[in-house]
Amino acid sequence: MELFFRPTENKYEGEGILPHGTFNNTNDWNPLIKYLEKGAIEFPDKTMFKMGDGNGKIIEEFTYKETNQKSNQIANYLIENCSINSEDKIGIFMLNSSEFVFSILATHKTGAIQVPVNKDEKGERLLYVINYSEMKVLIIDKSAIDLIEPIAGKFENLERIFISGSEGNIPSNLGNIGCEEFESFNKGSIDNPNIELTIANKERCMFTSGTTGMPKGVVREHGGVLMTVRSYIQHQGIRSDDTLMSVLSLGHANAQAMCLFAAIGAGCTAVFFPKFSASNFWKWAHDCGATVTNFLGAVAEYLWSAKPSDYDQKHNVRIVLAGPAPRNLIEFEKRFNLKIVEGYGSTEMGMPLWKSPEDGRVGSCGYPVEGYYLEIRNPENIEEVIKPHWDPSLEEKPPESAKGLLFIRPNVPNTTLNEYFKDERRTREAFDDDGFFNSDDLFAAGTDGRYYFIGRYSRLRVSGENVDPIAVADLALMHPAIQDAIAVGLRLPDISDDELKLNIIIKDSEKFDEAEFCTWMAEQCIVAMVPRFIEIFDGGFPMTASQKVKVADLKEITDRTWDRAKSGLKFSSRK
Numbered sequence: 001m002e003l004f005f006r007p008t009e010n011k012y013e014g015e016g017i018l019p020h021g022t023f024n025n026t027n028d029w030n031p032l033i034k035y036l037e038k039g040a041i042e043f044p045d046k047t048m049f050k051m052g053d054g055n056g057k058i059i060e061e062f063t064y065k066e067t068n069q070k071s072n073q074i075a076n077y078l079i080e081n082c083s084i085n086s087e088d089k090i091g092i093f094m095l096n097s098s099e100f101v102f103s104i105l106a107t108h109k110t111g112a113i114q115v116p117v118n119k120d121e122k123g124e125r126l127l128y129v130i131n132y133s134e135m136k137v138l139i140i141d142k143s144a145i146d147l148i149e150p151i152a153g154k155f156e157n158l159e160r161i162f163i164s165g166s167e168g169n170i171p172s173n174l175g176n177i178g179c180e181e182f183e184s185f186n187k188g189s190i191d192n193p194n195i196e197l198t199i200a201n202k203e204r205c206m207f208t209s210g211t212t213g214m215p216k217g218v219v220r221e222h223g224g225v226l227m228t229v230r231s232y233i234q235h236q237g238i239r240s241d242d243t244l245m246s247v248l249s250l251g252h253a254n255a256q257a258m259c260l261f262a263a264i265g266a267g268c269t270a271v272f273f274p275k276f277s278a279s280n281f282w283k284w285a286h287d288c289g290a291t292v293t294n295f296l297g298a299v300a301e302y303l304w305s306a307k308p309s310d311y312d313q314k315h316n317v318r319i320v321l322a323g324p325a326p327r328n329l330i331e332f333e334k335r336f337n338l339k340i341v342e343g344y345g346s347t348e349m350g351m352p353l354w355k356s357p358e359d360g361r362v363g364s365c366g367y368p369v370e371g372y373y374l375e376i377r378n379p380e381n382i383e384e385v386i387k388p389h390w391d392p393s394l395e396e397k398p399p400e401s402a403k404g405l406l407f408i409r410p411n412v413p414n415t416t417l418n419e420y421f422k423d424e425r426r427t428r429e430a431f432d433d434d435g436f437f438n439s440d441d442l443f444a445a446g447t448d449g450r451y452y453f454i455g456r457y458s459r460l461r462v463s464g465e466n467v468d469p470i471a472v473a474d475l476a477l478m479h480p481a482i483q484d485a486i487a488v489g490l491r492l493p494d495i496s497d498d499e500l501k502l503n504i505i506i507k508d509s510e511k512f513d514e515a516e517f518c519t520w521m522a523e524q525c526i527v528a529m530v531p532r533f534i535e536i537f538d539g540g541f542p543m544t545a546s547q548k549v550k551v552a553d554l555k556e557i558t559d560r561t562w563d564r565a566k567s568g569l570k571f572s573s574r575k
Helices: 032-042 064-081 098-110 123-132 142-154 182-187 222-236 253-266 281-288 299-305 329-336 424-430 469-476 514-524
Strands: 047-052 058-063 089-093 113-116 137-141 160-164 177-181 202-208 216-221 243-246 269-272 292-296 319-323 339-346 350-354 372-378 381-385 403-410 437-445 451-456 460-462 465-467 482-490 499-506 533-536
Touching: 032 064, 032 098, 032 222, 032 253, 047 064, 047 098, 047 253, 047 281, 058 064, 064 098, 064 182, 089 098, 089 123, 089 142, 098 113, 098 137, 098 253, 123 142, 123 514, 137 142, 142 160, 160 182, 177 182, 202 222, 216 222, 222 253, 222 319, 222 339, 222 350, 243 253, 243 281, 253 269, 253 292, 292 299, 299 329, 329 339, 350 372, 372 437, 424 437, 460 499, 465 469, 469 482, 469 499, 469 514, 514 533
Parallel strands: 047 269, 089 113, 089 137, 113 202, 137 160, 160 177, 243 269, 243 292, 292 319, 319 339, 499 533
Antiparallel strands: 047 058, 202 216, 339 350, 372 381, 372 403, 403 437, 437 451, 460 465, 482 499
8 A cells, every 4th residue: 555655844853764654555565574684794884773771861772783682582482492483472671771661673673563661550459460471581670579479479381581780690480480581692693683573463462441441452564563663764854864852661562663763763862851850851862862752641741840940852853742732822832942843643554644844733632643534423323424513613613513532443454453452342432333442532523634533532641641431440359348449530720631530428437538548549550540539428429410429520620529638648669
């Protein structure tokens, strides 16, 4: 299939070339790892990626040749010593590091499927991901040992664990699984394994928030990587002299696709930091020479609220992908001397919507990307397609009749989710008979051809993580003092992310302490699932005349609502 590559204005494009072309013809696509191997031959001494520390200092740097060779060593060792075959699962449970990058690329080279595990998973949820994914090998760093040890005796399919950063001091076993230090990979050959691989091969199984209390496995092919990389290169004007910066975890699709893979596709350089710092973000961008980066969730608001600095404009970042864009878009662009580009995407579908840098329409996510077909449907009757009838030039906000669920259908094979891993029921629920995927997000389509994000329908976005309120409530119900629970999301002024409020009914004669409960929650799940607000209802939840829960009342903050932020109770992500 031939796709149209629409170039941006020169002022929004980086310097240099596109050494691998624009990826217009889908029949010519190869897995991204093949472009790394090509780059290792054509520009071997060019920096492929840099790794910074938590203080913004660059501590490691690797060329295209070095990156390819180190990835080869890992891949060859896994093939020869761990009997890794095509579409075996390799888990990666690490903080951002060069070893994480090499492990991702090595997995590609083996033909196996990467299973990046959220760095903050723990307990039964972590065990579930390891066992349910059927991973054969797990690669971790030393900070993860304490999280693995309590569940190590319950592994079902795992055969080997590799541990980085341990300086030779590693346990011989975790549970009944033998361990090796990461340095064992140095014994592998530096030559390309040359495993047969196409864009139709599965690339990842990524676990996101599920509706049954446990994460759901999203399986994507190598073609999906190319599709996302292509559109990112196109709309960000990325070229070979660019430097792409990410402060997001490599366990997320965003950091992989928008930084690591995009850099390989454009033949440029990626830079990773292990965490986000609002006060130091622009200094880090300046020091590492970043020209392109991206934000998720409320990051833009945190940067706006940070104390002004000389580095606000003392950097070379020209363009930023923001999802969503800052509320004070124009002022934000002026303060930081850059251009914001919006888009819309998901772990399942990639990036079906992009807004070009030249498009000054505030509030839109832009136009459909070549290779996707989109529809807006009535949430009350998903068979009913809502035709565009709202004219944004005449009405600032869309009428209720224009709002509906976004349904997405790919026109290019092997680019989006086809099925949830080992979950036929959820797959059936997500897709209709015509191959359209229900995004679970509300949009309005304007008569101008643009799509406008309205809000999330059932799931939430908390601290940059997808959170299912049903899963939060299910977990809360496991607490011995809670009789009933309903989790809802709400928006505070000037914050783009959702905040989580848990509404509960306490069992008779049970004592309940909000801080103790949150601490208990934090031991069971990722930090994003721990509610900020808790309200106890005596005698039942508020009901309508038809005996339905008044959800609007549950979203209110009252004088009975406990606020974790005001209590001073904080939980940190793994660092």
